[in-house]
Amino acid sequence: MKQVYDYIIVGGGSSGCVAAARLVTDGKARVLVLEGGHGHRHPMLDMPPGIFKMIYGSKFMRYHQTVPQEHLDGRVHDIPQGNVLGGGSSVNAQVYMRGVPSDYEEWHELLRGGNDYPGWSWDDVLPHFRGMEGNNRLQNDLHSSAGPLLVSDPGHVNEVSRWFVQSVQALGLPYNHDFNGPSQRGVGFYQFMNRNGKRSSAAYAFLGPLEGNPDLEVKLNARVSRIEIADGVAVGVTYRDAKGREHQAFADREVIVSAGSLVTPQLLMLSGIGPADHLAAHGISCIADLPGVGANLIDHPEVPITALANGPYGYYLQGEGWRMLANGLQFKIFGSGPITSAGVEAGAFVNPVDPDGTPSIQAFCVPIVYLDRGAPGLVENSYGFTVTTVVTKPKSRGTVQLRSADPNDMPLVSPNLLKHPDDMQTMIAGQKYFLRAFHEEPLAGRVKRIAIPAPDDTSDAAIAAHCRRFVKTNFHPSGTCRMGPDGDKMAVLDARLRVRGIEHLRVCDLSAMPNINSGNTNAPAMMLGSRCAEFALQEASA
Numbered sequence: 001m002k003q004v005y006d007y008i009i010v011g012g013g014s015s016g017c018v019a020a021a022r023l024v025t026d027g028k029a030r031v032l033v034l035e036g037g038h039g040h041r042h043p044m045l046d047m048p049p050g051i052f053k054m055i056y057g058s059k060f061m062r063y064h065q066t067v068p069q070e071h072l073d074g075r076v077h078d079i080p081q082g083n084v085l086g087g088g089s090s091v092n093a094q095v096y097m098r099g100v101p102s103d104y105e106e107w108h109e110l111l112r113g114g115n116d117y118p119g120w121s122w123d124d125v126l127p128h129f130r131g132m133e134g135n136n137r138l139q140n141d142l143h144s145s146a147g148p149l150l151v152s153d154p155g156h157v158n159e160v161s162r163w164f165v166q167s168v169q170a171l172g173l174p175y176n177h178d179f180n181g182p183s184q185r186g187v188g189f190y191q192f193m194n195r196n197g198k199r200s201s202a203a204y205a206f207l208g209p210l211e212g213n214p215d216l217e218v219k220l221n222a223r224v225s226r227i228e229i230a231d232g233v234a235v236g237v238t239y240r241d242a243k244g245r246e247h248q249a250f251a252d253r254e255v256i257v258s259a260g261s262l263v264t265p266q267l268l269m270l271s272g273i274g275p276a277d278h279l280a281a282h283g284i285s286c287i288a289d290l291p292g293v294g295a296n297l298i299d300h301p302e303v304p305i306t307a308l309a310n311g312p313y314g315y316y317l318q319g320e321g322w323r324m325l326a327n328g329l330q331f332k333i334f335g336s337g338p339i340t341s342a343g344v345e346a347g348a349f350v351n352p353v354d355p356d357g358t359p360s361i362q363a364f365c366v367p368i369v370y371l372d373r374g375a376p377g378l379v380e381n382s383y384g385f386t387v388t389t390v391v392t393k394p395k396s397r398g399t400v401q402l403r404s405a406d407p408n409d410m411p412l413v414s415p416n417l418l419k420h421p422d423d424m425q426t427m428i429a430g431q432k433y434f435l436r437a438f439h440e441e442p443l444a445g446r447v448k449r450i451a452i453p454a455p456d457d458t459s460d461a462a463i464a465a466h467c468r469r470f471v472k473t474n475f476h477p478s479g480t481c482r483m484g485p486d487g488d489k490m491a492v493l494d495a496r497l498r499v500r501g502i503e504h505l506r507v508c509d510l511s512a513m514p515n516i517n518s519g520n521t522n523a524p525a526m527m528l529g530s531r532c533a534e535f536a537l538q539e540a541s542a
């Protein structure tokens with residue numbers, strides 16, 4: 001029987017779940033969500049420390065591997081992405097960040113072009129952030145406690161996180177009790193998308209209340225391989241189920257592609273939308289020549305500073321023997337204790353060259369020895385702690401390209417982290433700033449030795465070499481099908497997330513971002529989902 005819906009959403013991730021929920025709830029539309037990954041109900045996904053297992057190997061992740069990065073001495077590194085309903089929001093570290101108003105004002109200005117009012121100013125996006133938020137502490141002009149996305153202060157704070165905050169305060173950075181408040185600058189504790197340690201993913205928060213609603217159908221392990229386009233109009237999709245059988249589904253109103261920044265451009269290209277010469281090289285006939293598809297890959301580069309501790313501090317032992325049992329029981333019975341923590345609790349935003357200025361570095365304090373899977377010189381099985389530094393507004397740009405015309409092949413991803421010299425300079429300054437924190441009390445008294453970067457050489461050249469060795473993704477690939485104004489030949493989408501040159505086709509995930517926000521990206525992805533539904537419903541009723 002022909003499957004026909006009002007909207008088909010390709011990918012039930014952070015953006016896709018929100019868009020689906022709004023289309024069904026506000027628009028009373030019939031929606032099909034095709035999610036390539038698994039179901040989201042699993043203890044490892046629910047409990048925050050599960051992230052460390054997942055980063056290193058789990059069926060709930062797909063591990064994209066970069067092509068060799070010449071500027072990193074040929075290194076390759078992983079970019080794990082959620083492979084589960086809820087997407088990144090089901091596997092991430094749950095840090096709740098929106099970025100700063102100027103991130104969105106920048107989009108608004110970039111998009112002006114032929115658009116009278118692009119609709120991406122801070123005043124345009126704030127109601128979406130606020131409308132979704134259910135904050136356990138904050139209720140004011142910037143925050144709401146009434147929304148479905150549960151946002152909470154950390155359920156447990158490790159002593160190392162407290163020492164980090166105090167040591168960075170000793171450097172002169174003020175305490176900030178709300179990184180999503182009037183100013184991002186400062187050091188403090190993050191808020192998290194959970195409550196009593198249980199994850200509040202897009203799947204739980206937005207699709208959960210719609211369970212049993214006949215207007216919403218969610219198919220799991222349904223991997224879309226092509227968007228079906230007839231006479232320039234997107235009419236449906238082809239997908240494969242878990243057994244590899246091919247099916248088709250059709251949409252009367254729109255197909256919305258929400259497969260994340262690494263797969264959305266791949267799917268567009270497999271469907272004939274992308275750079276004509278690149279498609280031709282893979283034997284794909286071009287329907288819309290959009291050279292921007294797969295260009296403009298932006299990610300936040302992350303580099304660790306790791307110290308070995310002189311005592312049993314941090315989370316090293318939390319997973320062993322009777323402690324694990326005690327912690328597990330505390331979590332199960334009271335929803336409290338170390339297992340409510342994803343490990344990351346404290347952080348900072350600072351401009352290391354002008355500490356009073358606009359932050360250019362975000363830092364995360366991780367109370368374990370935390371390095372990337374496959375990182376060289378891994379220091380493990382030791383008490384220790386890691387501070388990672390992240391460039392908030394990187395200038396480096398990468399690419400996503402087809403490996404082949406076979407949808408089973410992962411795309412070729414080249415993020416070019418730290419390739420732009422300004423990013424490297426900012427990162428070096430950030431590393432030097434936070435290295436100083438390890439020499440301030442109370443952290444200083446707990447350090448046995450700094451393991452990386454090498455403590456005896458903190459020259460720019462030595463830190464640059466350390467960055468090239470260890471830089472990895474902060475898990476925020478974005479921008480690969482960016483919005484842009486009329487006349488911008490690299491713009492894939494217009495300001496209402498519509499694919500240029502194809503009717504009834506929208507993109508709704510981080511790939512739409514013209515530039516990355518300053519900070520973690522899950523809440524912005526959800527905001528994009530909410531806006532997408534708003535645009536689609538406005539047009540449907542026009």
Ligand SMILES: Cc1cc2nc3c(=O)[nH]c(=O)nc-3n(C[C@H](O)[C@H](O)[C@H](O)COP(=O)(O)OP(=O)(O)OC[C@H]3O[C@@H](n4cnc5c(N)ncnc54)[C@H](O)[C@@H]3O)c2cc1C
Pocket residue numbers: 010011012013014015016034035036037051055080081082083084085086087088089091092093094095096097222223224225258259260261263267474475476477508509510511520521522523525
């Ligand atoms: C390990 C990790 C830690 C992170 N930590 C944080 C954090 O603490 N705070 C924060 O704000 N952000 C964090 N992020 C980032 C954040 O979660 C993502 O930026 C966000 O989820 C991206 O949303 P999206 O909708 O663009 O894509 P996704 O959420 O990735 O959604 C894409 C969906 O499409 C599905 N899909 C892919 N291909 C297909 C296909 N062919 N057919 C059908 N479905 C398909 C995927 O399975 C996925 O469900 C983290 C991410 C990761 C991976």
